[in-house]
Amino acid sequence: MIDHHGAEMNELGRDSKAFPDHNQTITNYNDPTLRRDAARFAIDHLGMNDKDEDFHDFIRAAFVARDIDIYYEVSRGLRPYAPGELDVDLKEDERAALCNEKDKLFNERGIIMVNLAVSLAAILQGHVQSSINGASLYAAQLGIDSRMDQPNWTLGAVNAAPFFTAAALGCWLALPINDHFGRRGGMIVSAVLIFLTSLVAGLTVLIRQEDRWKLLLGARILNGIGMGIKAVSTPILASETAIRFWRGSFVLAWQLWVSFGIMIGFVFNLIFASVVHRVYGENNRELTVALILGAPLIFATAMLGAVLRCTESPRYYMRGGQASQKYEPKKAI
Helix, strand or coil: CCCCHHHHHHHHCCCCCCCCCCCCCHHHCCHHHHHHHHHHHHHHCCCCCCCCHHHHHHHHHHHHHHCHHHHHHHHHCCCCCCCCCCCCCCCHHHHHHHHHHHHCCCCCCCHHHHHHHHHHHHHHHHHHHHHHHHHHHHHHHHCCCHHHCCCCCHHHHHHHHHHHHHHHHHHHHHHHHHHHHHHHHHHHHHHHHHHHHHHHHHCHHHCCHHHHHHHHHHHHHHHHHHHHHHHHHHHHHHHHHCCCCCHHHHHHHHHHHHHHHHHHHHHHHHHHHHHHHHHHHHHCHHHHHHHHHHCHHHHHHHHHHHHHHCCCCHHHHHCCHHHHHHCCHHHHC
16 A cells, blocks of 8 residues: 555645545545544544554555445455555455454444433333323322312323423423533433422322322423433433444334333333232222332332433544534544
């Protein structure tokens, strides 16, 4: 390969700009522009030295990224190739790495923990829905009873509150929260909200019966905000972290695990009802509904632990425009 180091340094100039330009994609760059901007970016934003091996590897990677389909075909042996024909001659381990991106589901660094966090978030989403459904069977224990001179909309309002506030408030709040705290930050906020509101919901049976539905309604309003934030933030983390071959699968897995969470929630409901009935008979239905309402905090805790250990979306650190104050490419590596 030709040594481009001199050309790279001569073309750098004194003006620094981010790479790639936010007004065009890397596929539109010609060779001199790509080499120049890649060198600028490596020095100005990644703190590399033009004498380092990492500096030259970064420029090689830029050329591979521009023509990724060609290099993928070469790595697969699908395209005739002789050394020197392309801008970059791939090493054997580099060819294997390109093939593994498609062949191995969890080949990407840190993707297992990201996938676990996304899956637990989806399970929690479904479990909360089952908790709401199961608790409706114990409306009388929650202070919702047609014989108590209450308006007919009480049970409907308590059940619909999380879904309404998720759509009207939670989903909209996800944008500013994601902008300031990242995708992980949005998921952490939602996990904490769902944990606290599930705990409060489970403790509603400890207050006066006529006031229980009011406390439950307030808890579910906040719970819905957390649900909305999570429903927006989680698929974004999955899509921005996964490589292109697996991006669609990771995002669609959200619906799979939501369905699984609904099933798990109903299983929990049946277990609680069965065990409490066997131990206490019909004399402690309040304990049953308390367990049903409080159970989602289990998955909220598990989700919080997974999110704290997973990586932030690299794209979050590479945003431009109005979010440029969060532009930290070094953290995206």
